[in-house]
Amino acid sequence: MPKYVSYIITSAVALSVWYAVSSQLGALLLPDPVSVLSLLLIEAGSAEYWAHVGASSWRIVAGMGLAFIIAVPFGLVVGSNPKLNKIVSPFISMSYPVPKIVLLPIILLLFGIGDLSKIILIMLIIFFQVFITSRDAARNINEEMILSFRSLGGNKLQYYRHIVLPASLPGIFTSMRLAAGTAVAVLFFVESISATHGLGLYIIDAWGRADYTSMYVGIVSMSLLGILLYEFFEILERKTCKWKHTQ
Amino acid sequence: MNSSKNLLKVENLSKVFPNGDREKVVFSGINIDLAEGESISIAGQSGCGKTTLLLIMAGLTAPTGGTLSLNGKIYSNPSSDIALVLQDYGLPPWKTVEDNIRLGALLQNIPVSDDEINDLKSHLKIEGLDHLYPHQLSGGQRQRVAIARILLLKPKLLLLDEPFAALDALTRERLQKLLLNIFRQRGLSFIIVTHDVEEASLLGERIMVMDSNGGGISAVIDNPGFLSEGYRDTPEFFERIKQLREVLKASD
Ligand SMILES: Nc1ncnc2c1ncn2[C@@H]1O[C@H](COP(=O)(O)OP(=O)(O)OP(=O)(O)O)[C@@H](O)[C@H]1O
Ligand SMILES: [Mg+2]
Numbered sequence: 001m002p003k004y005v006s007y008i009i010t011s012a013v014a015l016s017v018w019y020a021v022s023s024q025l026g027a028l029l030l031p032d033p034v035s036v037l038s039l040l041l042i043e044a045g046s047a048e049y050w051a052h053v054g055a056s057s058w059r060i061v062a063g064m065g066l067a068f069i070i071a072v073p074f075g076l077v078v079g080s081n082p083k084l085n086k087i088v089s090p091f092i093s094m095s096y097p098v099p100k101i102v103l104l105p106i107i108l109l110l111f112g113i114g115d116l117s118k119i120i121l122i123m124l125i126i127f128f129q130v131f132i133t134s135r136d137a138a139r140n141i142n143e144e145m146i147l148s149f150r151s152l153g154g155n156k157l158q159y160y161r162h163i164v165l166p167a168s169l170p171g172i173f174t175s176m177r178l179a180a181g182t183a184v185a186v187l188f189f190v191e192s193i194s195a196t197h198g199l200g201l202y203i204i205d206a207w208g209r210a211d212y213t214s215m216y217v218g219i220v221s222m223s224l225l226g227i228l229l230y231e232f233f234e235i236l237e238r239k240t241c242k243w244k245h246t247q
Numbered sequence: 248m249n250s251s252k253n254l255l256k257v258e259n260l261s262k263v264f265p266n267g268d269r270e271k272v273v274f275s276g277i278n279i280d281l282a283e284g285e286s287i288s289i290a291g292q293s294g295c296g297k298t299t300l301l302l303i304m305a306g307l308t309a310p311t312g313g314t315l316s317l318n319g320k321i322y323s324n325p326s327s328d329i330a331l332v333l334q335d336y337g338l339p340p341w342k343t344v345e346d347n348i349r350l351g352a353l354l355q356n357i358p359v360s361d362d363e364i365n366d367l368k369s370h371l372k373i374e375g376l377d378h379l380y381p382h383q384l385s386g387g388q389r390q391r392v393a394i395a396r397i398l399l400l401k402p403k404l405l406l407l408d409e410p411f412a413a414l415d416a417l418t419r420e421r422l423q424k425l426l427l428n429i430f431r432q433r434g435l436s437f438i439i440v441t442h443d444v445e446e447a448s449l450l451g452e453r454i455m456v457m458d459s460n461g462g463g464i465s466a467v468i469d470n471p472g473f474l475s476e477g478y479r480d481t482p483e484f485f486e487r488i489k490q491l492r493e494v495l496k497a498s499d
Contacts, residue, residue, distance in 0.1 A: 148337025151305050151325045152351040152396070162350070166341040243341040243380045 028212065036216040043217055052218075055197035056225060059115055060187050063122025064179060064229070071127045072172055075134025076164050085139065092131065100124045101189065108194075118190040125186050126179040133175035137168035170244050173237035180229035184222060199225070253319075254436050255281040255304070255404060260313035261463075262299050272461035273299050277313070279455070279464075281436055283403070286473075288451025289440045290495060295459045297440040301406050304438065305331040317404070327355055330397035331406045334413065336389050338381040344392055345377040351400045359399055367395050371425070387418040391425075398429065405437035411446065420479075423449055427474065444495065448487040449479065456491070458498045465498040 015033045022030040043049040078088050104121060111117040141163060149163055191200025203218035238245055261275035273296035281287055291297050302308040304315060306325040314321055317328060338347050348367070352359045368374045371391040381389055390410060397405070407426075411419040423446065430437060439450050447454050451470055458465040468491060472483050 142335075142337075144333045144335050145337045145339060147302065147305075147307050148331065148333055148393075149339075149354075150307055151329070151331040152400075153325060153327055153355040155354075158354050162342075162354075163339060166339065241341070243343075243382075246380055246383060 031213045031216055035213055039213050040217045051197050052199050052202045056199040059118045060183050063119045064126055064183050066123040067126035067130055071130035072134050075131040076138045079135035079138025080164055096128045113194045121190055122183050122186050126183055129179050130175050133171045134168055137171045138164050141167050170241045173233045176233040177230050180226055184226040251282040251284055254283045256316045258314050261311050263311040274461055274463045277463040284434045285436050286452045287438045288447040289455045289457055290447040291457030292459050295457045298408055301408050301440050305329055305406050327400060328403040330402035332393050332410045334409045336393040338393060340381050343378050343380055347392055348395045351396055367398060371395050386414050403435055407439040409441050444488050444491045448491055456494050456498050466494045
């Protein structure tokens with residue numbers, strides 16, 4: 001079954017369930033999908049709506065992108081060097097379980113209430129998941145493959161390029177997909193605290209005005225953002241890890 | 248073969264691994280002289296240090312004592328004249344057959360012509376597999392890709408660690424024949440490590456037996472007829488196997 005067909009079927013089921021539940025609960029608690037989606041269509045014609053979407057997209061893409069760019073090389077290098085790993089890993093084990101979200105006040109103090117603090121918080125939370133996946137992937141590379149590679153004349157840099165990176169990519173993309181969900185949640189949180197634009201603000205604002213149809217437009221938009229990111233990493237994985245998708 | 252030029256010289260080699268607060272002597276006092284165009288099989292029981300010895304000769308692991316020299320030059324790092332084939336082949340699963348074959352040449356920046364590669368593929372009967380990944384091949388095909396990959400580098404010495412152990416009997420026999428063919432045609436030398444007495448007797452001009460108690464080489468058996476046609480079915484071959492089995496028992 002092609003991917004888009006399964007998406008159509010899944011959406012149809014979700015919309016039917018939504019419709020059924022909303023007719024039970026009443027439009028005040030859960031507006032029906034038709035009115036939400038038609039308002040979404042109207043909103044899609046307004047520059048203001050796109051300013052919210054743009055602000056949110058920028059923050060999440062920048063946060064996840066930064067986490068990726070820093071965590072992947074760092075994780076791969078640490079995982080490939082046992083001595084470095086011995087030094088670094090205790091710090092990671094200690095700081096990973098700390099809920100980074102409680103650092104928000106400090107980050108706001110340090111980086112102001114603009115985009116930078118939001119991006120940094122998203123980056124910080126995603127960083128650990130991606131770092132740990134990359135490090136463990138690099139650490140678990142088959143010993144015989146490493147020896148064969150070295151005896152073929154491969155140097156350290158070539159080792160990263162031909163062995164460590166390709167071996168780790170599938171896991172890295174899986175962690176980025178999972179991170180997309182986390183990142184959207186963090187995004188909502190930071191945007192509901194302070195923002196002049198953003199889908200989080202859009203939702204909170206509609207909620208404050210008791211405009212539930214608009215609120216659901218914001219919720220649907222934020223979900224779509226998460227789905228898009230998730231799919232993006234899935235496509236990237238399929239393009240770069242062809243060997244994983246052969247029988 | 249005494250008249251040929253010496254290729255590899257192993258002198259007084261030993262390896263000790265730390266084992267808790269004590270030390271484990273894997274082997275000591277190993278001396279090997281390998282002439283150009285000569286083959287040696289090294290037989291020994293599991294855990295006697297065969298893989299360790301091979302990795303040291305490949306320049307991948309440092310010995311605790313002793314020296315290695317190739318063509319009279321002392322070495323301690325991997326060299327493009329020495330190729331290593333390990334039991335599970337070490338083919339990166341994300342590289343196609345074609346890319347795997349070209350990997351060594353790519354890493355060492357050695358130009359290779361398409362003709363050269365095609366000749367090798369047809370010799371090793373791995374044509375038409377170019378775009379497959381290692382997991383889509385049979386064990387025997389994978390082993391031949393690993394062999395193609397190193398032959399492309401034109402090594403002088405092949406080091407093989409139980410390369411056929413995971414294959415079925417017929418495939419193993421075919422690959423053993425192939426190895427001997429390559430050996431004859433290309434005039435290269437090889438050292439094969441195995442715990443299989445038949446394989447050791449089939450492939451080695453000399454058979455060395457490794458001691459299981461950290462001693463080193465406990466016996467050397469000459470095997471002059473190993474290249475003769477149909478050697479596998481001769482009384483000489485069976486005699487060799489019997490002899491080797493007895494020596495192995497004694498070295499335990
Ligand atoms: N990196 C290491 N650290 C400590 N001990 C090791 C290490 N590598 C090997 N050994 C020990 O050295 C001994 C020889 O190992 P080796 O792998 O060379 O044996 P082998 O003859 O190849 O065995 P097999 O036939 O099972 O492959 C074993 O006792 C093993 O436990
Ligand atoms: Mg071994």
